[in-house]
Amino acid sequence: MSRRRVTIDDVAELAGVSYQTVSRVINNRPDVRDATRERVQQVIDETGYRPSHIARSLVTARTATIGLVVPDISNPFFSAIARGAEQVASANKYIILLCNTGEDASREIEVLNMLHERYVDGVIVCGLRQKEAPIQTALSQFRAVVLVNRRFKEIRFPAVLVDDLLGGYLASQHLIKMGHTAIGFVAGPFTSYSGIKRLQGYEQALAEAGIEPEDDWVQHCLPTVEDGEKAAHLLLNKRPELSALLCYNDLVALGALRYCAASGRSVPEDIAIAGFDDIMLASVVSPALTTCHAPRKELGSMAVSMLLDCINDQEDKCDEIVVKPELVIRASTSATQFATAA
Amino acid sequence: MSRRRVTIDDVAELAGVSYQTVSRVINNRPDVRDATRERVQQVIDETGYRPSHIARSLVTARTATIGLVVPDISNPFFSAIARGAEQVASANKYIILLCNTGEDASREIEVLNMLHERYVDGVIVCGLRQKEAPIQTALSQFRAVVLVNRRFKEIRFPAVLVDDLLGGYLASQHLIKMGHTAIGFVAGPFTSYSGIKRLQGYEQALAEAGIEPEDDWVQHCLPTVEDGEKAAHLLLNKRPELSALLCYNDLVALGALRYCAASGRSVPEDIAIAGFDDIMLASVVSPALTTCHAPRKELGSMAVSMLLDCINDQEDKCDEIVVKPELVIRASTSATQFATAA
């Protein structure tokens, strides 16, 4: 599709200068005579020369590249984060290497090693599933790391977090207020930090209300519609007394919604359902989904901002940002309510 | 966060061999004595040495990196493509540089130049908005290019396409069969190739049915829910006789659905609505959306497969793949039908 690449030497020769002078021109250094600069620039334009970022990176030990690790880019939660991240990155002349791990914790280490080999200046890791010890070595290789929705016990990494415990608490409290006492939790993956925190919030709210959840009121699943559907099925078969389901996220809630429709339960009359994240879906399904709103795009942009600060040794700005989730009450938990948000 | 990076020289010195031998070990070359290999490997493990992909790329002129250019990664159509793309890429030890262009055609050229500077082995460009002439220079720099949902008149690039004209035709034909004669088209961006093709399909179906669409039955908009909502508003105000709206994609259709709900029109009784893509949303909104199904994840994985073939000079495999879209009829166009797919 293309001939040999034009290099800095080619340009130098054509312009009749040393390649050093070309380097000065492309880096906008002041110490070049205007006439020379113009001549060189003209050759650059004519040849379509583009400096090799690779060669430059080898010298400068900076790649202007950051890694973004997500469990599933097709999950709207993470694609919105990616969007926000990309915006801030490209505004700062950075570019993003995208890695998808599935729900495979060992893939997390693999892709981190790949990113390290590629000398990324930093990484943003979302929804980390791996346990603390094994992932730390992989993470500590990097000049800069920002975690999204995960915190470690031992070491504090810079992070952007949604207060998931609070979210789980608020949502559960809402269900209790609506009169429910038998509330199931369709939890996400065992390995999800967010999932654990949401579960804790759920347990806390129930405890405060004097409700003692049975062990099998909680059912884990993958964070997809399909798995949520299966999990809701299992849960409601085992525990027909449940009158409300709190779900790990909106995708899972959607699955639950679907199972209820399929099994002839009406929502919220027979069973109330609440989700997490407030993806666009949540406001348009029928019944519209009660959920905890997380500012997903902002999570991504904040994470990149912080990462760039870390890369540039602004260490004071690299700590933790905790965002409060907001409960959005819609029809899926309350027959008399309607969608409150677009 | 980390000390100086371990290099191949460090490993060589610690293992008491030349750095060439280390190179042989990390590249799994056969001509190393087992004892030596083990010793070197041990040093590698101890030091956590990872070869620099940057340095390697400089020598080999291969980066094992591909660029993925999309208008909007948070659009579920493109995030699913990204998912499929990432899967095939990482299975082949390739990694993806993600670029988001918004609806800004000049950004397309910018990001392509950025990707070129980074010596990507190839690029996959989705939903290209830019006109043929200005984008060709930017595209022809690359060793390999695969377009998704865009075809040029002059030069044929390897591409993966959904037959959008057919899709527009089938959807329109369906609306006509349902008895509609005044059918509006909420078109996407002027600059979208898919949009143009879908419009042509619409025009063709109407022509065959002897319907002459008025000029202002067509309303362009950005491919988002918000803009679709506005566009539907404009269109139905101008043309209250319209009894059906075909929409550029499901997001736009969703906006139309929302406008109809807000303005007291019931769907499909007062007005029928159909979309495009069959994103997950389409099957769960109420009423469920009639739409043209596009195998999004497969589009992404096919594109990467083809790109890798191009990169590896399997030129016979680099042509065009045209996927037929499938009309999925749901409640939004027919009161008696129900969702046909999960």
Place this chain on the structure above:
DNA sequence: ATGAAAGCGCTAACAT
């Protein structure tokens, strides 16, 4: 204001 030399961390080609 410009050029020459060294070197970033690796692979490829040619020794031995």
Place this chain on the structure above:
DNA sequence: ATGTTAGCGCTTTCAT
């Protein structure tokens, strides 16, 4: 089976 040499395309430092 291992080592030596050259060079990928740049930036940095030091000369002039």
